[in-house]
Amino acid sequence: MTAASIAAAVRPSRARLFILALMTLATMLNYLDRAVIGVAAPSMSKELGLSAVVLGLVFSSFSWTYAAAQIPGGLVLDRLGTRLTYALSLGIWSLVTLLHAFAANLGMLLAFRFGLGVAEAPCYPCNSRILATWFPQSERARATSVYSVGQYFGLAFMTPLLFWIVAHWGWRALFLVVGGVGIAFGWGWYLLYRDPAQSLAINDGERALIAAGGGVDARPAATAFSWANVGRLLSKRQILGASIGQFASNSTLVFFITWFPTYLATERHMDWIKSGVFAVLPYIAASVGVLIGGAVSDWLIRRTGSANIGRKLPVVAGLLLTSTILLANYVDDNRLVILVMSIAFFGQGICNLGWTLISDVAPKEMIGLTGGVFNLCANLAGIVTPIVIGFVVAATGSFYGALAYIGAVALLGAGSYIFIVGDVHRVEL
Template sequence: MPAADQALRQRPTRARLAVLALVTAATVLNYLDRSVMSVAARPMSAELHISPAMLGIIFSAFSWTYAAAQIPGGLLLDRLGTRITYACSLTLWSAFTLLHGFAGSIGTLIGLRFGLGLAEAPCYPCNSRILASWFPQGERARATGVYSIGQYFGLAFLSPLLFWIVGNWGWRSLFLLVGAIGIAFGLAWYGVYRDPLQSTRVNQAELAHIAAGGGLNAKPAPSFSWGRMLRLLGKRQILGASLGQFCSNSALVFLITWFPTYLSTERHLDFVKSGFFVALPYVAASAGVLSGGLVSDWLVRRTGSASIGRKGPVVAGLLLISTILSLGFIRDNMVLIAVMSVAAFGQGICNLGWTLISDVAPEGEIGLTSGLFNLCTNIAGIVTPMVIGFVVQASGSFHGALAYIGSVALLGVASYLFVIGDVHRLPAEG
């Protein structure tokens, strides 16, 4: 029986959902490894005599190499494929996390943050490639929403436990535990993951469903050139999406670096209460990720317009982030957490930027486009922690830092409204 006829008669498998579960677990570890330092920051700073400005530099160090390695990471993905690239990245970044537990100086910490950023660089280009290969366009936003919950899951649902571990066993134990779990998962990834056409768990009916929606992109990657990279950045869709994601990512960086310190120092919450209150905005961000994906896919189906479906929810999310501007005027901690949760909900919605970039990336250049996109957006990881650290040290307050985060969100709104233009697959060029 021809493959086409067989696909029509078969009941489609749902192997792509198991793949999505793998990606989600990997993303949980990705963000947990980069953000556990925010939980350890207060006792670590006291033991190693780290000032606010220096803590900002240490937080930022991760993103120096993470951003710089996005283009090489995307190229590595295009050459080696998802299975090998992701497995190596997972195992290596987890090893760097584990080594944080043995750090005895500021210089060692900065060096380990450099290594962590370098090792994590291929992760999101891999995620984008996996979704473009395994999911039809009409399901990608929801799939992005599911795995993006991993950005917040560790701190959303584990913060009280993480703070308890630090309080009882010390900050070093946190890095040792999380790193060991990640190394084990990296080895498991290599054993389990396969691309759609190599998978034994997917049948012809599911492959046909994926292909009908624009998945199974197997076009060979073009050779790299600086001209090709500049050409991609010259496309308004890629430039506008990158600027918008930089703006929303600034809020995420604040959440996973300085927010616990803000609560414990400026808002005077004790260690246990800090762990509880830190969790609430991350839960809200998780809800924002899911809601954004569902609404986006519904809008695409309802209107037939990727521009409306992808851009509209992100603009709304950036506007919600801008409510951070009010935090400096709020005295009640419960009201503050409520407003921060609204802003975090908006930040979760903005993860749709990854769906948008997978929709516009030229065929055969998803790895390079995603790497370029992540390079631009993660400049926020370099800038934001240092801006906050220097502002806090100079002023003794977080007021100026909060104003910076809210204002940058409004810049993102302008980028989505006036720069991106129409959302469609850009033509590949030789």
């Protein structure tokens, strides 16, 4: 019997929904661990004597090793598989997060940021593999939107609590709490996660549904690494164009998880607690954007049968909305500023579909490496954006040029999806 006939004859189980819940929680912790420094920054910079330029360097330092470790992280994933790779990544990055609480100077802080970047590197390649192995193509955009909400949910609904912890117990307590929770969850992941072939919760109907929808083997024959393969991947317009687009999208995301609390406190003169309340709104908007983007993408594919329309059109629209962030330079009312920021971050949330597109186009034998290459290119934004903003703020005393930079990069990303990405289909090498 074919996979389609088995799926029709046997009612599929829904084990993939539990896997999606695990992935959502892991992604929430991933972004909470890297972003908590943004909440700690105003008080931490005073205690450690960090200027705007140095603070930008600290924000950027995570992405130096995070980007550099993407390809090795993808290779580790291809060798060890999702279960072990994700569990090790979770446990180690959470331990490093906890160690931030003991930073006594700039050198220690940079060392911990470097370690966090290395440890978190396999996360998104793992997510991409889970999408490709656990979900048929028609469900991947919605699955991406659900787990991507995790990266905003922790920031949106935890931000007031995080600012409250800073106000009452100091910035070091943030890292102790978040790191401790992550270490516990790393053990939970290893105990609970299984690939489809090993899962006892999945039935033949669900396996057939995934296979009929283009699901791939969780552990294909490993392809030996070579820089030639990296070059071959980047020579494909789908991968190169999506990587440029994700760089543009990540530039906005990096601003929100690093400089945004400082922007509210210094440029808009909101105290920490008030900043925490106001900061919730853009993250909620981004969460809504993620969910709407995934639902619209899958609906467009069902309606038109075209992955080009379903995957690319929402991302282009999201990047155009993101570019409106520069309008915050021209309004004085803080409520209007938050509205502009919310619209821009809503658009950035839609752009999480880039990971769905990569899961659709990655060569079957190089899903881990493709995810690593894609995330390497995307997270160059994490290196560039904080430093650019730090220098702009130090040189001009305002965020005017910083917001203009974010808006311009978003327009570059929209152009990449329009003119470079081309036809959306699984690449064969």
